[in-house]
Amino acid sequence: MSPLFSLFLLHIIVSAAGAQLRPHYYSESCPKAEAVVRHVMKKALIREPRSLASVMRFQFHDCFVNGCDASLLLDDTPTMLGEKLALANINSLRSYEVVDEVKEALEKVCPGIVSCADIIIMASKDAVALTGGPDWEVKLGRLDSLSASQEASDNVMPSPRANASFLIDLFGKFNLSVKDLVALSGSHSIGQARCFSIMFRLYNQSGTGRPDPVFDPKFRGKLNKLCPLNVDQNVTGDLDATPVVFDNQYFKDLVAGRGFLNSDQTLFTFPETRAFVQLFSRDQHEFFKAFVEGMIKMGDLQVEQQGEVRRNCRVVNSRHPVTPRTCL
Structure with a gap:
């Protein structure tokens, strides 16, 4: 393709x-x-x-x-x-x-x-x-x-290097709004990511040979220790300060310059997305509401194609197409 x-x-x-x-x-x-x-x-x-x-x-x-x-x-x-x-x-x-x-x-x-x-x-x-x-x-x-x-x-x-402008265009192709983009990025409220994804931010942002200037200095120091230049880049770091709790801490961290990924922190530095980051950092209820709306919209994404109900999720049952399921 x-x-x-x-x-x-x-x-x-x-x-x-x-x-x-x-x-x-x-x-x-x-x-x-x-x-x-x-x-x-x-x-x-x-x-x-x-x-x-x-x-x-x-x-x-x-x-x-x-x-x-x-x-x-x-x-x-x-x-x-x-x-x-x-x-x-x-x-x-x-x-x-x-x-x-x-x-x-x-x-x-x-x-x-x-x-x-x-x-x-x-x-x-x-x-x-x-x-x-x-x-x-x-x-x-x-x-x-x-x-x-x-x-x-x-x-x-x-890519984790993507900026907000690119992400807005990408999500728009799926009829997902700027608000959807910011809310769904809040999925990074839980989990971890690899040092591989942030080495350029720490040591060579935009080819400058310097770190991303929007980093909170203390947070950057913490990441330098976690991900030194000679690190195994599969080492992982927390995506926000409460990585096993789904909450709005992710957005509070972005406001404070403590975003782990470039694609996260750019949501606060870019004017078109900043207001939603600020809103969700203040109001967890609004974040939760917008997140649910975004997940439902994303779950509706489909293409016209034939399919089946697999018996094993890793392999197809057969190569013979099945008529798409219709509502009874």
Whole structure:
């Protein structure tokens, strides 16, 4: 897939599937579905709190690439380069085994019913709710893709070096507003990121050979110790001061010059996004409300394609296309 075609594809991503997506989709076919997902996510939280932040990010990295279809979860095959090794995902996304555990539990209760794409949506919501964030009703009824594309992911997903202007344009292609962009960036309220993502900010911002001048000096000193020039760049640092609690601390940190990623801190330095950062730093309720609205809008992203309900989220059931699911 060429970059030009990928950009064109962004414009045809639609929420037409919203006609088939609805709350309580599995109320008859698998009434325990959402409870099963929540149970597995609770176990994951106890086992490794960071895994919830990792699972939450699956929705972003899946839905932005040809819609919410669980293409992200497919392993490579001899004839297909999937998305797991795409630039934005390799050595970054993790905890795929949590989704495997959810799928295994659901297959025991109602085999062949709940799609992996819907699992991502439910698990992402649970990751937020179980770490102190808002809870909300999710729309379900997605099918799983029959393929994945590393190139499509590389052509779409932003770099941690991205600035606010680039991000505004990118989100706009998905009919997501500036407010949506800032609120959804608040997903970095939980979790960690690698030193790899900030070395340029610490030592060579914009090719100057100097650190990013917007860093709070004490915070920069802390990061210099965490990520010296000779560091293993897979070492991780917290994305905000409360990395296992979903709250508005992320925005307070941006206001104070303590954003970890360039793509985060730029939201405060850029005029068009600054007001929302300031609002959310003062009012957690407004942040939670906007975040839920953004997650629902992002969950509606779809493309017209055939699919199936995978039995194993890592591989397709067959290469034979399945008629898209329709609302009963």
